[in-house]
Amino acid sequence: MYNLLVICFSSVTLFACVKSAFPPPCDSEIYCTGPILHQVQTAKLFDDDKYFVDMKLRAAPDVVLSAFHNLSSKFPNNNVPPADLREFLNEHFEKPGTEFESWTPPDWHDKPKFLGGIADEQLLKWAGEIHNLWKSLGRKIHTGVNDQPELYSQIYTPNPVVVPGGRFRELYYWDSYWVINGLLLSEMTDTALGMIQNFLYLVNRYGFVPNGGRIYYERRSQPPFLTLMVESYYQTTRNKDFLRAALPVLEKEYQFWMTNRSVAVLLNGTLQVLNRYHVQADLPRPESYTDDLELAEGLTDELKEQLWMDLKAGAESGWDFTSRWFIDGDGHNNGTLKETRTSQILPVDLNALLCRNEKTLASFHRLLGDGDSAARYDQAAARRLEAVELVLWDAERGAWFDYSLVTHSRHSEFHPSNLAPVWARCYSRPEMGEQAVQYLRGSGALQYPNGVPTSLKESGQQWDYPNAWPPLQHMLIDGLSKLPSKDAQQLAFDLAQRWIKTNWLAYIKYEAMFEKYDVNGDGKPGGGGEYEVQLGFGWTNGVALQLLDQYGATLTSGGRHVSSGFLLPLVIAATLALQ
Numbered sequence: 001m002y003n004l005l006v007i008c009f010s011s012v013t014l015f016a017c018v019k020s021a022f023p024p025p026c027d028s029e030i031y032c033t034g035p036i037l038h039q040v041q042t043a044k045l046f047d048d049d050k051y052f053v054d055m056k057l058r059a060a061p062d063v064v065l066s067a068f069h070n071l072s073s074k075f076p077n078n079n080v081p082p083a084d085l086r087e088f089l090n091e092h093f094e095k096p097g098t099e100f101e102s103w104t105p106p107d108w109h110d111k112p113k114f115l116g117g118i119a120d121e122q123l124l125k126w127a128g129e130i131h132n133l134w135k136s137l138g139r140k141i142h143t144g145v146n147d148q149p150e151l152y153s154q155i156y157t158p159n160p161v162v163v164p165g166g167r168f169r170e171l172y173y174w175d176s177y178w179v180i181n182g183l184l185l186s187e188m189t190d191t192a193l194g195m196i197q198n199f200l201y202l203v204n205r206y207g208f209v210p211n212g213g214r215i216y217y218e219r220r221s222q223p224p225f226l227t228l229m230v231e232s233y234y235q236t237t238r239n240k241d242f243l244r245a246a247l248p249v250l251e252k253e254y255q256f257w258m259t260n261r262s263v264a265v266l267l268n269g270t271l272q273v274l275n276r277y278h279v280q281a282d283l284p285r286p287e288s289y290t291d292d293l294e295l296a297e298g299l300t301d302e303l304k305e306q307l308w309m310d311l312k313a314g315a316e317s318g319w320d321f322t323s324r325w326f327i328d329g330d331g332h333n334n335g336t337l338k339e340t341r342t343s344q345i346l347p348v349d350l351n352a353l354l355c356r357n358e359k360t361l362a363s364f365h366r367l368l369g370d371g372d373s374a375a376r377y378d379q380a381a382a383r384r385l386e387a388v389e390l391v392l393w394d395a396e397r398g399a400w401f402d403y404s405l406v407t408h409s410r411h412s413e414f415h416p417s418n419l420a421p422v423w424a425r426c427y428s429r430p431e432m433g434e435q436a437v438q439y440l441r442g443s444g445a446l447q448y449p450n451g452v453p454t455s456l457k458e459s460g461q462q463w464d465y466p467n468a469w470p471p472l473q474h475m476l477i478d479g480l481s482k483l484p485s486k487d488a489q490q491l492a493f494d495l496a497q498r499w500i501k502t503n504w505l506a507y508i509k510y511e512a513m514f515e516k517y518d519v520n521g522d523g524k525p526g527g528g529g530e531y532e533v534q535l536g537f538g539w540t541n542g543v544a545l546q547l548l549d550q551y552g553a554t555l556t557s558g559g560r561h562v563s564s565g566f567l568l569p570l571v572i573a574a575t576l577a578l579q
């Protein structure tokens, strides 16, 4: 029936087995390669490998390298004992976090208008407290980072940022989309603009937006949300001058994704171009150095390099890590973390996002009166639509599925990303949206009280069952809420209610907002993965504020502490009706 064959666009891929073809994660011999990194990380002096690579140098890198050389030459095999390593670090490095000045966003004010739309008194009070949290998550980079960048792993950006929180002491790319949308609701347009300008600055410097604001992230990106950040800002401010200035930079980022992250699939006699996450830098991730080293133990050099690149591609996807990226020796979407093959998968959500970016770039050009350029992006979106439908859409199951370049076939597991084209409105026939709702209902993913899990597999990884993540809840709810059917809209509300309830119950219990939640239980944070669950938390706050804005008139704080009790039976009735 289909005539399937896959070819890779980039000839660089053909050199995938040649060790010297790849650059290290960054050029720093302190933070990304070299004996200090290796010895400090493998000695496990700190609980989290990110600790060392976030430390500031007290002297120039070559001085510190030379001092380490002198120190290590005193020991057999140059292996410095842990106590001496510690002393060396005390002498030559400062604790992490020294590159920040505390910064309270000056555009924060007490009473943003959207709070007025929240009916439930408990939720209203809570929304005010979330709004308050922006003040504690604001960070300004010390000017020293600009003056002497060689002493820091922090990448200088000109404007203050709202960070996610916890171990994430720097800006992050896709997190910031939900942070910025929250800031715009909080009427902090200057802070939002500053963050967007940082990303534009990074595109001008690197040709794309790195994963986060550290040099060890500089060969990988994250889901490309910059165009949509600019769209959110434009929708709030209608500032055309800003749009005009930003547009060429957005196009530059788009070019990066099309040049460096695309693959052509020959399907049924036609070449279809789609995108993937793909990082061509080997060696372990500096910030998770020992995890990567230990995971690769026993593999051949070639397989080690492949694994380390695919782990970085997993980080680039934002889903680090997940059974979604596993491909075992038989080509099944099965296995363990060691079988992560991110670069061999064409992800539904990345392609839906790029489809939305293409349509958005076309609309920006139209707004600015450039019809020819608008037509170019319209054509790109039309080509994408065709590719998404041919390669990713499964008419039988009624949803979109990731495509494996190993087996030339679609995977079949449930992930919320299977509905990303609904969110992006990247499909040609209206019934596809409704079919996707039926798929979701039949998937088994709606049976959990607190949200939609990231998968139905319990792999121990954090982007799997039982964890539910704010951006995925929001994309699903937003997509469903814009479908024409009452059924889809009711489901969107129901999911918003479940999510708000679990965020709120966890908040009153722990006095904190978490990066992720458990789909079961009575309001509790998620777990698993490489590090402890983090508090703060940028995108969680942004998503909660957006849902409270969208559904403020009808959401309730759930089964406890409810002030306007008459709404609750309605929600229970609605929830029962949906099951």
Ligand SMILES: *[C@@H]1O[C@H](CO)[C@@H](O)[C@H](O)[C@H]1NC(C)=O
Residues within 6 Å of the ligand: 063, 064, 066, 067, 068, 070
């Ligand atoms: C390392 O040793 C050499 C030779 O003794 C010396 O010249 C150099 O200053 C030392 N480097 C540091 C940073 O102490």
Ligand SMILES: *[C@@H]1O[C@H](CO)[C@@H](O)[C@H](O)[C@H]1NC(C)=O
Residues within 6 Å of the ligand: 010, 012, 206, 207, 208, 256, 259, 260
């Ligand atoms: C993208 O790929 C091109 C062509 O292979 C290469 O020259 C360029 O350096 C790559 N860009 C980035 C940012 O990796």
Ligand SMILES: *[C@@H]1O[C@H](CO)[C@@H](O)[C@H](O)[C@H]1NC(C)=O
Residues within 6 Å of the ligand: 268, 390
């Ligand atoms: C494949 O191509 C044939 C003939 O060109 C066409 O009839 C068929 O509909 C195509 N299949 C798909 C899935 O597009």
Ligand SMILES: *[C@@H]1O[C@H](CO)[C@@H](O)[C@H](O)[C@H]1NC(C)=O
Residues within 6 Å of the ligand: 332, 334, 335
């Ligand atoms: C997936 O792997 C598990 C054990 O690792 C095995 O029991 C199961 O049969 C595999 N499933 C498929 C579809 O290969």
